[in-house]
Amino acid sequence: MIKFKINEKEVEARPGWTVLETARQYGIxxxxxxFHEAVTPSGACRLCMVELREGKWSKLVASCIYPAAEGINIYTETERVQNVRRWIFEMLLSECPASDEIRLMAKKHGVINTRFAVQNPDENCILCGLCTRVCEEVVGLSAIATLDRGVHKKVGAPFLRPTEVCVACGCCVTICPTKAMQSRIDSVRSRSFMPLSKENTYRREATI
Ligand code: SF4
Ligand code: SF4
Ligand code: FES
Incomplete structure (x- = not known):
């Protein structure tokens, strides 16, 4: 086992665990x-940042991709961590102002406004990539991908046209943290598939 400290408390991790996985084991x-346990972590949103201290030296690391290592000292609630979290929430509020989930989460961390300009008031996708990763890694299909670049970046099927590759399993809808995929799925799945039933949604939630 790998021994290190989170918030001054001794913790133990199995080889291969990340700091986030270890923290969750201890209820931190x-x-x-x-991040979702079902897919490979990507470190895309940076919301899981924690502080790694070594004497007077410290740096912020994304806990979902930072491996647990012997003797490291991790802090999850320092002023530096809280500042970066607030900054990320402000960014998210400006990029995805239509997401109730982001608004609620931001409020829980004391952020209700953003100093950054709102690009698109209807946007609710944070481009976290969970939908594309679950389609590729769990469903094994890659029916959707991240398209375009920069401010035009979006998720969808190639050429934004419904695709027969999508089997309408709904895993991407279930895993989406902002419900953004719910309104996009009709532009992905082909008409030859029946609409997603409530019963199937519950079955999927149990799988993911
Ligand atoms: S649709 Fe949802 S899961 Fe996919 S990138 Fe956007 S926010 Fe993430
Ligand atoms: S509903 Fe379609 S796009 Fe979504 S995970 Fe399933 S196969 Fe992939
Ligand atoms: S949860 Fe770690 S970077 Fe998004």
Whole structure:
């Protein structure tokens, strides 16, 4: 086992665990958005940042991709961590102002406004990539991908046209942290598939 400290408390991790996985084993809360146990972590949203201290030296690391290592000292609630979290929430509020989930989460961390300009008031996708990763890694299909670049970046099927590759399993809808995929799925799945039933949604939630 790997021994290290989180918030001055001794913790133990199995080889291969990340700091986030270890923290969760000990009930230590770290907010996340682009992380889900079912898929490979990507470190996309940076919301899970924690402080790694070594004497007078310290740095912020994304806990969902930072490996647990012998003797490291991790802090999850320092002023530096809280500042970066607030900054990320402000960014998210400006990029995805239509997401109730982001608004609620931001409020829980004391952020209700953003100093950054709102690009699109209807946007609710945070481009976390959970939908594309679950389609590729769990469903094994890659029916959707991240398209375009920069401010035009979005998730969808190639050429934004419904695709027969999508089997309408709904995993992408279930895993989406902002419900953004719910309104996009009709532009992905082909008409040859029946609409997603409530019963199937419950079955999927149990799987993911
Ligand atoms: S649709 Fe949802 S899961 Fe997919 S990138 Fe956007 S927020 Fe993430
Ligand atoms: S509903 Fe379609 S796009 Fe979504 S995970 Fe399933 S196969 Fe992939
Ligand atoms: S949850 Fe770690 S970077 Fe998004």
């Amino acid at each position: 809360e770290i907010p996340t958005l682009c």
